[in-house]
Amino acid sequence: MRALLxxxxxxxxxxxxxALPHQAVVAVRATSLNRGECRRVGGxxxxxxxxxxxxxxxxxxxxxxxxxxxxxxxxxxxGRGAWAQRVAxxxxxxxxxxxxxxxxxxxxxxxxxLTALLALELSGNVLGRRVxxxxxxxxxxxxxxxxxxAAGAHVVAQARRAEAAADLERLGAREVVTxxxxxxxxxxxxxxxxxPLLADAIRGLAPGGTLxxxxxxxxxxxxxxxxxxYSRRPVIRGLQVFPELRARDGxxPLLARLAAxxxxxxxxxxxxxxxxxxxxxxxxxxxxxxxxxxxxxxxxAG
Numbered sequence: 049m050r051a052l053l054x055x056x057x058x059x060x061x062x063x064x065x066x067a068l069p070h071q072a073v074v075a076v077r078a079t080s081l082n083r084g085e086c087r088r089v090g091g092x093x094x095x096x097x098x099x100x101x102x103x104x105x106x107x108x109x110x111x112x113x114x115x116x117x118x119x120x121x122x123x124x125x126x127g128r129g130a131w132a133q134r135v136a137x138x139x140x141x142x143x144x145x146x147x148x149x150x151x152x153x154x155x156x157x158x159x160x161x162l163t164a165l166l167a168l169e170l171s172g173n174v175l176g177r178r179v180x181x182x183x184x185x186x187x188x189x190x191x192x193x194x195x196x197x198a199a200g201a202h203v204v205a206q207a208r209r210a211e212a213a214a215d216l217e218r219l220g221a222r223e224v225v226t227x228x229x230x231x232x233x234x235x236x237x238x239x240x241x242x243x244p245l246l247a248d249a250i251r252g253l254a255p256g257g258t259l260x261x262x263x264x265x266x267x268x269x270x271x272x273x274x275x276x277x278y279s280r281r282p283v284i285r286g287l288q289v290f291p292e293l294r295a296r297d298g299x300x301p302l303l304a305r306l307a308a309x310x311x312x313x314x315x316x317x318x319x320x321x322x323x324x325x326x327x328x329x330x331x332x333x334x335x336x337x338x339x340x341x342x343x344x345x346x347x348x349a350g
Contacts, residue, residue, distance in 0.1 A: 188240055250280070
């Protein structure tokens with residue numbers, strides 16, 4: 049089969065995936081790019097396969113009888129290997145797709161959608177609470193704004209550019225800010241920037257509030273006075289999707305929830321561009337440069 053090979057992301061020939069008994073072989077139709085996997089590519093040894101998000105069709109079901117049968121359109125995720133024509137995916141990390149959900153929309157759901165959903169679940173019930181989403185124009189941020197709004201939260205979206213306000217308000221943000229008010233009294237913060245903004249977000253928490261950080265996109269350190277902790281008594285949690293899903297025995301049920309919301313018109317993956325996979329180097333460069341507000345999807349040629 050063909051695949052995108054690190055570090056230069058050329059399309060080359062590799063062997064077909066060898067599935068373990070609990071894995072299904074999926075013919076990949078689309079994948080979306082995430083900053084984390086894009087950052088790994090340049091440091092990978094020659095010939096390594098990358099890619100997390102999978103949208104496609106089950107070609108061979110898991111030998112142990114778990115998961116969907118052959119011919120089922122699915123969405124799922126893997127630790128490596130999605131940027132290829134076929135990939136072996138744990139059945140527990142697959143969800144069947146409703147007919148109303150296209151491949152491009154489905155491809156946005158695994159890492160970005162699950163990160164947003166898990167961050168909010170780890171924060172507890174957000175109904176009627178003030179929820180701050182930092183880096184809200186990114187893939188995770190846009191999902192978090194929509195999901196928090198749907199859960200009944202008062203959503204405050206932080207973005208670098210004031211021009212993003214109208215777009216984020218359409219997704220459900222009640223307020224859009226470029227800087228964080230230290231008196232914001234946020235019950236929950238979904239944080240994906242780090243650096244000085246992380247410090248500002250902690251200072252903006254209400255006493256006993258919860259902050260879940262899932263990524264760091266800036267290199268600057270975070271500096272805080274100790275009183276910012278003992279005066280607010282914050283709950284601060286780090287979130288990594290793959291370890292969290294292993295602790296939950298897989299992401300399939302959560303992906304099914306997200307896909308159902310997309311099918312019902314209550315969630316949008318915010319696809320900004322769809323490119324053929326031979327333009328992967330350009331796509332990765334755009335993601336790393338921060339030039340994609342939303343999600344960028346690659347179509348995988350069969």
